[in-house]
Amino acid sequence: MEDIKPVMxxxxxxxxxxxxxxxxxxxxxxxxxGPEVAPPAxxxxxxxxxxxxxxxxxxxxxxxxxxxxxxxxxxLVASCITPVQDGMIVENFTSPQVVEARKGVVEFLLLNHxxxxxxxxxxxxxxxxxxxxxxxxxxxxxxxxxxxFEKEDxxxxxxxHMTRCVLCYRCVYTADQITDGRxxxxxxxxxxxxxxxxxGRAIDNDFSGNVIDVCPxxxxxxxxxxxxxxxxxxxxxxxxCDCDKCCGNVQLWYRGDEVIRVTARKNEWxxxxxxxxxxxxxxxxxxxxxxxxxxxKVNRASVISANKYGSNLIKKPDFALKLAESQxxxxxxxxxxxxDMSEIKQSEDYKVLKQINDSYFKK
Amino acid sequence: xxLTNRAKKTDKxxxxxxxxxxxxxxxxxxxxxxxxxxxxxxxIEYPEQKRYLGxxxxxxxxxxxxEEGRERCTACGLCAVACPAEAISMVAQERVKxxxxxxxxxxxxxxxxxxxxxxxxxxxxxxxxxxxxxxxRHDMFVPVFTDRSDVIYGKDQLVEDMTHRYKRDxxxxxxAMKLWK
Numbered sequence: 001m002e003d004i005k006p007v008m009x010x011x012x013x014x015x016x017x018x019x020x021x022x023x024x025x026x027x028x029x030x031x032x033x034g035p036e037v038a039p040p041a042x043x044x045x046x047x048x049x050x051x052x053x054x055x056x057x058x059x060x061x062x063x064x065x066x067x068x069x070x071x072x073x074x075x076l077v078a079s080c081i082t083p084v085q086d087g088m089i090v091e092n093f094t095s096p097q098v099v100e101a102r103k104g105v106v107e108f109l110l111l112n113h114x115x116x117x118x119x120x121x122x123x124x125x126x127x128x129x130x131x132x133x134x135x136x137x138x139x140x141x142x143x144x145x146x147x148x149f150e151k152e153d154x155x156x157x158x159x160x161h162m163t164r165c166v167l168c169y170r171c172v173y174t175a176d177q178i179t180d181g182r183x184x185x186x187x188x189x190x191x192x193x194x195x196x197x198x199x200g201r202a203i204d205n206d207f208s209g210n211v212i213d214v215c216p217x218x219x220x221x222x223x224x225x226x227x228x229x230x231x232x233x234x235x236x237x238x239x240x241c242d243c244d245k246c247c248g249n250v251q252l253w254y255r256g257d258e259v260i261r262v263t264a265r266k267n268e269w270x271x272x273x274x275x276x277x278x279x280x281x282x283x284x285x286x287x288x289x290x291x292x293x294x295x296x297k298v299n300r301a302s303v304i305s306a307n308k309y310g311s312n313l314i315k316k317p318d319f320a321l322k323l324a325e326s327q328x329x330x331x332x333x334x335x336x337x338x339x340d341m342s343e344i345k346q347s348e349d350y351k352v353l354k355q356i357n358d359s360y361f362k363k
Numbered sequence: 364x365x366l367t368n369r370a371k372k373t374d375k376x377x378x379x380x381x382x383x384x385x386x387x388x389x390x391x392x393x394x395x396x397x398x399x400x401x402x403x404x405x406x407i408e409y410p411e412q413k414r415y416l417g418x419x420x421x422x423x424x425x426x427x428x429x430e431e432g433r434e435r436c437t438a439c440g441l442c443a444v445a446c447p448a449e450a451i452s453m454v455a456q457e458r459v460k461x462x463x464x465x466x467x468x469x470x471x472x473x474x475x476x477x478x479x480x481x482x483x484x485x486x487x488x489x490x491x492x493x494x495x496x497x498x499x500r501h502d503m504f505v506p507v508f509t510d511r512s513d514v515i516y517g518k519d520q521l522v523e524d525m526t527h528r529y530k531r532d533x534x535x536x537x538x539a540m541k542l543w544k
Contacts, residue, residue: 116468117439117493118437118439118441118468118470118493118494119437119439119468119469119470123439226457227438227455227456227457227470228455229455230439230440230444230455232440232444233440233443233444303444306444359372360372360373360375
C-alpha cells in the first residue's frame with residue numbers, strides 16, 4: 001500500500017503563516033496562530049457541531065483565495081464557516097475594511113440588546129461586552145424602542161431573559177447535541193424569533209444546565225446564582241469530583257468560604273470542552289463535595305482579577321525592566337577626591353567659580 | 364551660571380551704628396503687629412461656624428433616589444470595584460412584586476455599606492456609578508465618631524431623605540463645564 005503523506009494547506013492570517021489540515025476553517029487556523037490574530041466569535045462554538053455563521057462577528061477579508069486562483073473574495077466572509085485553501089491570504093485586524101465592518105456588527109447586535117449590564121449577572125464574563133468594548137464604538141445612534149418579550153419561566157434552574165438574547169443558537173445546538181430529546185428551540189422568525197421550550201415542558205435533562213455556560217450573553221443565567229454576587233467579587237477555583245454522569249471537572253466560584261456558583265471550565269476562547277451535569281452544577285454547593293485543585297488562572301486584563309490577587313501574584317509587564325537593563329551604565333566615579341581646602345582654592349575650577357559669584361562675596 | 368533673573372542679591376554691606384542698635388527693626392516689627400489689631404479677622408470659629416467649601420467639595424456619601432422616590436442603586440458593584448480603599452460592600456436582592464415604588468430596577472442593594480475609616484473621599488465611586496446613584500455631598504461632612512461601631516455607614520445613613528433632597532448645581536462633569544465656563 002502506498003504511504004500517503006497528509007496534505008497540509010498553507011494559510012496566512014495577518015501576515016503570519018500557518019500549516020493546517022484541509023477542511024479547517026479560517027477561524028480555526030487563526031486560533032492556531034494565537035489570540036492576537038484570531039477573529040472574535042459570538043455564535044461559533046468549536047465543540048458544538050454546526051454552530052457558526054450567524055452573528056457575523058468573525059468577518060475577515062480574503063485577499064487571495066488560493067495559490068491556484070489568487071483572486072480576492074468579493075465580499076468579507078464569515079471565518080467560522082469558510083474552509084481554508086492552500087495559499088489563502090486572510091486579513092483580519094490589519095484590514096481597515098474588516099475593522100469598520102465589525103463596528104457595524106457591534107451596532108447591529110446592540111440594537112435590541114438592553115443596556116442593563118449593572119443588573120445582568122453575566123456582566124464581567126459577557127462575550128458581547130468584550131466584543132463591543134474591543135471592536136465597537138463607545139456611543140449609540142439607536143433611538144427607537146427596544147424589542148421586548150413576555151417573561152417566560154423555563155424551569156427551576158435556568159433563567160431566561162429573552163430581551164438579552166443575540167440569537168446565536170448556541171443553546172439550541174447544545175440542547176440538540178448534548179441532551180437526548182429536543183425540548184429547547186427557536187420559535188418565530190426574524191425580529192420575532194425567540195428562544196423557548198415547548199409550552200409546559202421545562203427543560204429537565206441532566207445536561208440542560210450547560211446552556212448557561214454556552215450563552216455568550218446574559219440571556220440564560222443560573223437561577224440559583226441569580227443576583228448573588230457580581231462575577232468580579234467571586235473567586236474562581238478549579239475543582240473536580242467523581243461523577244458517574246459527567247467528567248466532574250468544574251470551576252467553583254467562592255464568596256468568602258461559600259460556594260455560590262459552579263460552572264464548567266472554559267478554555268482560552270471562552271468555550272467549554274467538557275460539559276458538566278446538573279447535579280454537579282446545581283446541587284453540589286459545598287466545599288466538602290469537591291477536591292480543590294487550586295485557583296483558576298485569570299487573565300490579568302480581566303475584571304475578574306480585580307482587587308483579588310496580591311501583588312506577589314501579579315505578573316507585571318517586563319518591558320520597563322528590560323529597558324532599564326539594556327540602558328544601564330555604571331557611573332564612572334574614578335576622579336580623585338580632594339579633601340585639602342588650600343589645594344582646592346588653587347584649582348582652576350575654584351577660580352572660575354569665584355569669578356562668577358564674585359558679587360556675593362563680602363568686600 | 365545665571366538661569367533666571369529672579370535671584371536677588373543680598374545686601375552684605377556693613378551695618379551702620381544706628382542700624383546695629385536694632386531700634387528701627389524693632390519699630391517696624393511692632394508696627395506690623397499693631398496694624399493687625401485694626402484689621403478684619405480671617406479666623407472663623409470652627410465648628411460653630413462653617414465655611415462654604417465650594418461646589419466640588421467631596422463630603423458625606425449619599426445614595427440618590429429618583430424623582431418618584433425610588434432608589435437608583437442597582438447594586439452593580441462598579442463603585443466597589445473602583446474604590447481604591449475597598450471601603451464599599453453590598454449585597455444585592457431581587458425586587459419582588461409590590462416593591463416597584465421603592466426600587467427603580469429589578470435588582471437592588473439590600474445592604475450597602477461604606478466603611479468611613481477606609482474611605483479616602485476620592486470620588487471614584489461617584490465617577491464609576493452608571494446609574495447616578497452614589498454622590499459625595501458638597502454641603503455635608505462625615506461627622507466625627509467616637510466609637511468604631513459608628514464607622515460603617517449603612518443604608519439608613521446613606522439613602523436620600525425625600526423631605527430634604529440633596530441638590531446640586533451640576534450633576535455631571537459636562538453640566539459643570541457649562542456652568543463654570
